[in-house]
Amino acid sequence: MNPDTVSTRVRDGAADPQTPASVTPLRRLTDALAAAMTVPEIAGERCVHARIETARCRACADACPRGAWIVDAEQVGLDTEACDGCELCVPACPEGVIVSRRLRDPEIRSWNDRPAAFRACESAGVAAAVGVVPCLHAIGVVELLRLYRRGVRDWIVSAAPCESCSRGNNPRFQAAIDQTQRLLSSRALPPLTVTVLEPQHWAARAASAAVATDSAVLSRRGFFRKALGVAADAVADSAADADARASFAPATAWLPDAGSNSVQLYQPVIDPHRCNGCDACARLCPHRAIALERSPDGPRYRLDGRLCTGCGICRDVCDQNAASVLALQPQATAAVTLVERQCPACGTTHHRPAATDSDDALCRICARTRRTRLLYQTLD
Incomplete structure (x- = not known):
């Protein structure tokens, strides 16, 4: 199997027979770019199928509700026409092959004077500049622990009813929270807290919440380092956050040994x-x-x-x-x-x-x- 065959092509901008004449080349170009933006980055060299021929991993394909991932004896590929950018494959991949900018970009804000993560599903219909992600269930243990290491214990979330969502109603976000809580509690570490708000209330709280200052985040991160005995460097943390492709380390590597x-x-x-x-x-x-x-x-x-x-x-x-x-x-x-x-x-x-x-x-x-x-x- 060859992850290098993963397709990253943009949808063809050629006019469809049904396309109105009023659709200009610029509009077609912007539509094509928008389609490309939904396709996640691929770090194919990390894929287990690039390491051994006998790899059996199908995590990306199993997670995709639209069958966009192709994993067979010949290739590992992504059908960009089928991909709708839900990014449910991102937390499913054990080796961080699938990289999301939209999940990592939102700022950390303050909630009850503590750094907090405000996240809302794009289907919730909230009008917010930051904090809206493709799907709440695309947030996995890796992301929860990444922000926990930065001092974020509070998650303020909102989502559209999953029961009617075409992406399925598998409660993956709650499962990720439960798994993370088990990791933390077994080490006597403070738990995560999750507050679920209606979309309009979430939007109002997110708009009024101040962006957490670097000093506040670093101060809280420093507290965790002291409590956990973790000798991590703030500059290295920031560099890793800035470029997810730079390296990939297990999300649990920094956890203390209890x-x-x-x-x-x-x-x-x-x-x-x-x-x-x-x-x-x-x-x-x-x-x-x-x-x-x-x-x-x-x-x-x-x-x-x-x-x-x-x-x-x-x-x-x-x-x-x-x-x-x-x-x-x-x-x-x-x-x-x-x-x-x-x-x-x-x-x-x-x-x-x-x-x-x-x-x-x-x-x-x-x-x-x-x-x-x-x-x-x-x-x-």
């Missing part, structure tokens, strides 16, 4: 009784959620749920079905202990989980091919 009680959004798990120590998962994990570490006590696979995005590369690349991904569970085993052996057939040094160590020291290649059957002795 021990075994910490609920992880996602976490990799390795079954030591199935694993053969090939290291494919460790070599291909984009964020080192699985890492091969060596110490005086020997090698091990270190597993860190805070660095896991749930992309599934480890699961999809493992030919032993030893790797899997858990969601919203307390941190499972943090490490898989390995033992090193020298293969008696080929002489290479290899490792395998201690749980499956045996007297048979053949490496995984020789164990599979049994090359020793091809050896013979020449007698003089």
Whole structure:
């Protein structure tokens, strides 16, 4: 599959047979540009399908209510004619391949003297210059945690009735709130608060709410850093906010480690009784959620749920079905202990989980091919 085949074409500006003669070329151009504005940016190099041929991720396609995403054996593509810019695919993508400017641009405002996020669905019919997003359900855990890190705990929202929306009535925003609350509560962090207003009331409150000053946001962010023990740099935070394509880090990477009680959004798990120590998962994990570490006590696979995005590369690349991904569970085993052996057939040094160590020291290649059957002795 090749994410580079993602289409970013603009709708053809040629006149339709039904188009009135009064529609000028300039109007057609502005219509085409408006159509292009609804199509999200694509950072194709991040896609799991660009990393491994066996990737099974269909998150974007599963999230799209219009079937605009195409994920098959040949390509990962976006049908720009079908895309209406709802951006429900943005929070669904585990690797941040789909980048939204409209979700990230709105300013942070003040609510009860605290930084707050005012967001309203574009179908709610509110007349506001900022804070209107394509769909409230396009706000996911990544966005909630991004703004939480900036000191935003309060969300003031409004939406049109989802029951009659052509984009579906899946309560994804509430699900994202619930998931984020679990992550925060397991670490004894202050929860999010969500206030739902009727569109006209939301518009009035948003218009009267002052834009939060940089000093207020940074001051609150500084408080969180002190409380969480997070050594983050304000300049780096601002740069990341300014350019979502610059880099992609797991949304939970900055969360404090509260021990075994910490609920992880996602976490990799390795079954030591199935694993053969090939290291494919460790070599291909984009964020080192699985890492091969060596110490005086020997090698091990270190597993860190805070660095896991749930992309599934480890699961999809493992030919032993030893790797899997858990969601919203307390941190499972943090490490898989390995033992090193020298293969008696080929002489290479290899490792395998201690749980499956045996007297048979053949490496995984020789164990599979049994090359020793091809050896013979020449007698003089």
